[in-house]
Amino acid sequence: MAGKRATINDVASLAGVSIATASKALNGRQDVRAATRERVLAAAAELSFQPNALARGLLSGQTRTVGLLTSDSVGRFGIPVLLGAEDAFGAGEMAVLLCDARGDAIREQHHLRALLSRRVDGLIVVGESTNPRPSVSKDLPVPVVYAYGPSDDPSDVSFVPDDVGAAAMAVNHLLALGRRRIGHVTGPTHYKAARDREEGFHRALTEAGVEQAGQTLSGVWSQRWGRHAAEMLLMAEPEIDAVFCGSDQIAAGFVEAVRERGRRVPDDIAVVGYDNWEVLSTETRPALTTVDMNLEVLGRTAAQHLFAAIDGKATPGVHTLPCQLVIRDSTSPPGVS
Amino acid sequence: MAGKRATINDVASLAGVSIATASKALNGRQDVRAATRERVLAAAAELSFQPNALARGLLSGQTRTVGLLTSDSVGRFGIPVLLGAEDAFGAGEMAVLLCDARGDAIREQHHLRALLSRRVDGLIVVGESTNPRPSVSKDLPVPVVYAYGPSDDPSDVSFVPDDVGAAAMAVNHLLALGRRRIGHVTGPTHYKAARDREEGFHRALTEAGVEQAGQTLSGVWSQRWGRHAAEMLLMAEPEIDAVFCGSDQIAAGFVEAVRERGRRVPDDIAVVGYDNWEVLSTETRPALTTVDMNLEVLGRTAAQHLFAAIDGKATPGVHTLPCQLVIRDSTSPPGVS
DNA sequence: TACGTTTCCGAAAACCTTTAAGTCCAGGAG
DNA sequence: CTCCTGGACTTAAAGGTTTTCGGAAACGTA
Numbered sequence: 045m046a047g048k049r050a051t052i053n054d055v056a057s058l059a060g061v062s063i064a065t066a067s068k069a070l071n072g073r074q075d076v077r078a079a080t081r082e083r084v085l086a087a088a089a090e091l092s093f094q095p096n097a098l099a100r101g102l103l104s105g106q107t108r109t110v111g112l113l114t115s116d117s118v119g120r121f122g123i124p125v126l127l128g129a130e131d132a133f134g135a136g137e138m139a140v141l142l143c144d145a146r147g148d149a150i151r152e153q154h155h156l157r158a159l160l161s162r163r164v165d166g167l168i169v170v171g172e173s174t175n176p177r178p179s180v181s182k183d184l185p186v187p188v189v190y191a192y193g194p195s196d197d198p199s200d201v202s203f204v205p206d207d208v209g210a211a212a213m214a215v216n217h218l219l220a221l222g223r224r225r226i227g228h229v230t231g232p233t234h235y236k237a238a239r240d241r242e243e244g245f246h247r248a249l250t251e252a253g254v255e256q257a258g259q260t261l262s263g264v265w266s267q268r269w270g271r272h273a274a275e276m277l278l279m280a281e282p283e284i285d286a287v288f289c290g291s292d293q294i295a296a297g298f299v300e301a302v303r304e305r306g307r308r309v310p311d312d313i314a315v316v317g318y319d320n321w322e323v324l325s326t327e328t329r330p331a332l333t334t335v336d337m338n339l340e341v342l343g344r345t346a347a348q349h350l351f352a353a354i355d356g357k358a359t360p361g362v363h364t365l366p367c368q369l370v371i372r373d374s375t376s377p378p379g380v381s
Numbered sequence: 382m383a384g385k386r387a388t389i390n391d392v393a394s395l396a397g398v399s400i401a402t403a404s405k406a407l408n409g410r411q412d413v414r415a416a417t418r419e420r421v422l423a424a425a426a427e428l429s430f431q432p433n434a435l436a437r438g439l440l441s442g443q444t445r446t447v448g449l450l451t452s453d454s455v456g457r458f459g460i461p462v463l464l465g466a467e468d469a470f471g472a473g474e475m476a477v478l479l480c481d482a483r484g485d486a487i488r489e490q491h492h493l494r495a496l497l498s499r500r501v502d503g504l505i506v507v508g509e510s511t512n513p514r515p516s517v518s519k520d521l522p523v524p525v526v527y528a529y530g531p532s533d534d535p536s537d538v539s540f541v542p543d544d545v546g547a548a549a550m551a552v553n554h555l556l557a558l559g560r561r562r563i564g565h566v567t568g569p570t571h572y573k574a575a576r577d578r579e580e581g582f583h584r585a586l587t588e589a590g591v592e593q594a595g596q597t598l599s600g601v602w603s604q605r606w607g608r609h610a611a612e613m614l615l616m617a618e619p620e621i622d623a624v625f626c627g628s629d630q631i632a633a634g635f636v637e638a639v640r641e642r643g644r645r646v647p648d649d650i651a652v653v654g655y656d657n658w659e660v661l662s663t664e665t666r667p668a669l670t671t672v673d674m675n676l677e678v679l680g681r682t683a684a685q686h687l688f689a690a691i692d693g694k695a696t697p698g699v700h701t702l703p704c705q706l707v708i709r710d711s712t713s714p715p716g717v718s
Numbered sequence: 719t720a721c722g723t724t725t726c727c728g729a730a731a732a733c734c735t736t737t738a739a740g741t742c743c744a745g746g747a748g
Numbered sequence: 749c750t751c752c753t754g755g756a757c758t759t760a761a762a763g764g765t766t767t768t769c770g771g772a773a774a775c776g777t778a
Contacts, residue, residue, distance in 0.1 A: 049522050051764055062728045067766060077726060097499045098444065099764035102435045102733045109478075109499070123460065130481055139495055141446075142479040144467055158476055162434045162446070185386050267664040293664065300666075323660060327604040327630065329637070388734060399758045404736060414756065436734035439763050 050091035059087040070095070101163060110350060111141045111159035113152065113180075115193070116172035120321075121339060125170050125191050128343025132351070138165075147172060156180060166350045168343075169195075174204055175236045187353035191346040192339070194362045201353060202362040203346045205337040207237055210367035211244025212251075214288055214316045214335055217369055219248065221377055223286035223314055225257040229273040229298060230290025231265040238262060241290050241318065257284045265290070270297025278305055285313055286375075292317040292324040295332050299374065314375040330373030337367045387428035396424040407432070438500060446476045447687060448496035450517075452484050452530070453509040457658075458676060462507050462528045465680025469688070475502075484509060493517060503687045505680075506532075511541050512573045524690035528683040529676070531699045538690060539699040540683045542674040544574055547704035548581025549588075551625055551653045551672055554706055556585065558714055560623035560651055562594040566610040566635060567627025568602040575599060578627050578655065594621045602627070607634025615642055622650055623712075629654040629661040632669050636711065651712040667710030674704045 056066035061080060068076045069084035070093075076084075087093075101107040112129060114122035122144075130140060141164060143155035159167065166186050171177050171193010179197035181188040187201075194202030218226055228245050231238045242260055249256055258281040263269035270293060277284060278301075289295035295317030299309050309315055309330055317325060320336035342365050349359055393403035398417060405413045406421035407430075413421075424430075438444040449466065451459035459481075467477060478501060480492035496504065503523050508514050508530010516534035518525040524538075531539030555563055565582050568575045579597055586593055595618040600606035607630060614621060615638075626632035632654030636646050646652055646667055654662060657673035679702050686696055 052766095053764075063765080064729075064767080065727055068727090071766080075726065080726080094494065094498045096439070096764050098435045098439045099733085100766075102433070102439060102735095102764085103766055105733080107435070112479075126479070127481065137495060139499060140479050142449075142463070142477055144464065157431065158474060161431045162476060271666075293660070297664075321660070323630070323658070327634075329608075389736095390734080400735080401737080401759075402757055405757090408736085412756065417756080433734050436763090437736075439734080439765095440736055442763085 050093045052093065052095065054091055055084060055087045055093050058091065059083040107163050107165055108137060109139045109141055109162070109164050110166045110168060111143065111164040112168045112170065113143050113145060113155060113159070114170040115145050115147050116170070121172065121192050122170045124339035125168070125343030125346065128340035129168060129347040131340070132344045132347035152180070160185070166354050168346055168350060173235055173237060174207065174240070187350060187358060189346045189350045189353065191342055198362065199360045201349055201358055201360055203342050203349070204362060204364055205342060205367050206364040207240035208244040208247070210335045210337070210369070211241040211288065212248040213367070213369050215245050215248035217333070217371070217375065218286045218288065218314055218316060219252050219254065221314060221375060224254055225281065225283055225285045226254070227257045227277050227281060227284050227287040228260045229270065229277065229287060229294055230260065230262055231294070233262050238290055245288055257281045265293055267293045267297035270294035271301040274298040274301035278302070278307070286315070287313060288316045290318055292319045292321045292332055292334055295334065296324045296328045299328060310374050310376050316375060320370050325370070325372070333372045333375040334370055335367050336370050338365065341365065387430045389430065389432065391428055392421060392424045392430050395428065396420040443502055444500050445474060446478055446499070446501050447503045447505060448478045448480065448501040449505045449507065450480050450482060450489065450492055450496070451507040452482050453507070458509065458529050459507045461676035462505070462680030462683065465677040466505060466684040469681045469684035489517070497522070503691050505683055505687060510572055510574060511544065511577070524687060524695060526683045526687045526690065528679055535699065536697045538686055538695055538697055540679050540686070541699060541701055542679060542704050543701040544577035545581040545584070547672045547674070547706070548578040548625065549585040550706050552582050552585035554670070554708070554712065555623040555625065555651055555653060556589050556591065558651060558712060561591055562618065562620055562622045563591070564594045564614050564618060564621050564624040565597045566607065566614065566624060566631055567597065567599055568631070570599050575627055582625055594618045602630055604630045604634035607631035608638040611635040611638035615639070615644070623652070624650060625653050627655055629656045629658045629669055629671055632671065633661045633665045636665060647711050647713050653712060657707050662707070662709070670709045670712040671707055672704050673707050675702065678702065
């Protein structure tokens, strides 16, 4: 820990110029002779001067800092968004002030005040699910974009993954493999994600003129439920040849139970998961074909649109971003794996 | 987005007092009549005034903000530390400025400068492994504490999990269950974590006067390696009755391969993992007995000691924090599960 | 020499808050 | 009545930077 930090004043006097000239030299503005600039820069390096962002922000009204308000304590969705946001910001020297409300509205208000008093230039709100969440933007002095969980106010800017389209894509993949007895196991219906994915599932089947194998089984987002559902489904629909699972956890459990029942994946039953949570999707055997929601892209996009909004170019509405089907062994055509 | 924000000036003139009085009233200081304070508070509420943290910080030299510099892009270790730190800070209204260097030294320098120029009060550096990392604190104007990955400079303040002790604890647990043919499968030896855990493993065996079953198998931190190692170990040491794995991923793979070989877990072979990575440890069957490194506690502790260091009460050295053995089904005594 | 133009630099205001120091007044003590 | 005390409030400075505007020097032209 060194002593006091150097200010532009110290730099100026060391270089033998006024602070105005020093400021101009450091910021690369005109009106300063090359030799003088040289001296100032040398002085700044000598003192390892770093401009005080507080003073600068106080004057300009811009802190080059954004707040990221998340609700999922575990970071399953917040982290990729954060990374993507950092990517988008990185070039522009933006910093991210991170707050985790842990699903508590009071804590959220608290954090919101703290961020606002620190004069962030904008806010990214990350939901813990794709369920619409209460808007936070009512007469806030800074722009806000919502990522993953959209705002319930359509005049806000929200970015969500295209769950419906992704589910349809997954099912089309199964259909293309020749599977015709396709089941669906997913999470709780109070999750919009579960409902959307089921909608996509049905849409793809309907368009292909294929009947669903059995009923949709809704449980929780766990491996345990995946195993349980597999047993139920295999009992009810023995001739099933594929299943679309609402999450990788469910898919992992499903695969495990299927194998224990003596059926092979993918030869007898092809399985598609959702999330591309790598610890599950690449490490289970066989590796899971799954939907990747491109959360980093989503985060980056949200950050870019936040920039635009800060510049006064907001793009209101709920924007759905395409997902991607990552094809792995759990849906290999027979004979290939 | 509303218009310009209210300043204390607006509050003062609305309340009909000077800004000094307004400041005193808002900050709960003496020298102001109750009725006057009332008026000021009402005016502040009316304008929804929020003090400008930049101006305040400029004056006081304290931003009530700390930087968290992490290197593990995936967030496996950074997140719990962040949560713990937020917990410790929460009460005191601290905010966390998060930067991810992604293992790139240049990017780290870059972020460091950005944080310093924003005048953070302190810094927490989170390593991506427990390997000592280059110190970043050389003549920095703010205190730094290292979490998970210690600094290579012993005069810095570092907090690391007690891998040696935890491994010994895990092995003692297996010994207490009556197991005597215990193997060890772990990650790459260039990880200090792998070496420390092996050391604890050996220490516990030596103290008990028990021989290790087979050689320590070092591979990578993956499920795939766990499966592979299980096959090798079962081949070389068929009468093995327990194994201590260097990570939950390895343990999950090990369990899977053991079951496929027709041996039962825990009845024939007890398995202990490491990390308590819940998606693996609680969801695999049987649920894994594993070491929890208490990373949230570690983060909280680091944050608290950062506070102390900010107040000038630094506690130099590498501090090891105890881990915790979470006992689940993979080490149940025979007949219990 | 007088004057206009260009180039470079400096003085000062502004951003918003806190706080030390100062002003004013009422009331109590001598 | 005068002096002092203390309470309630205001003035002004400070914190570090950017920016506007004015000033000075150098140079060319009439």
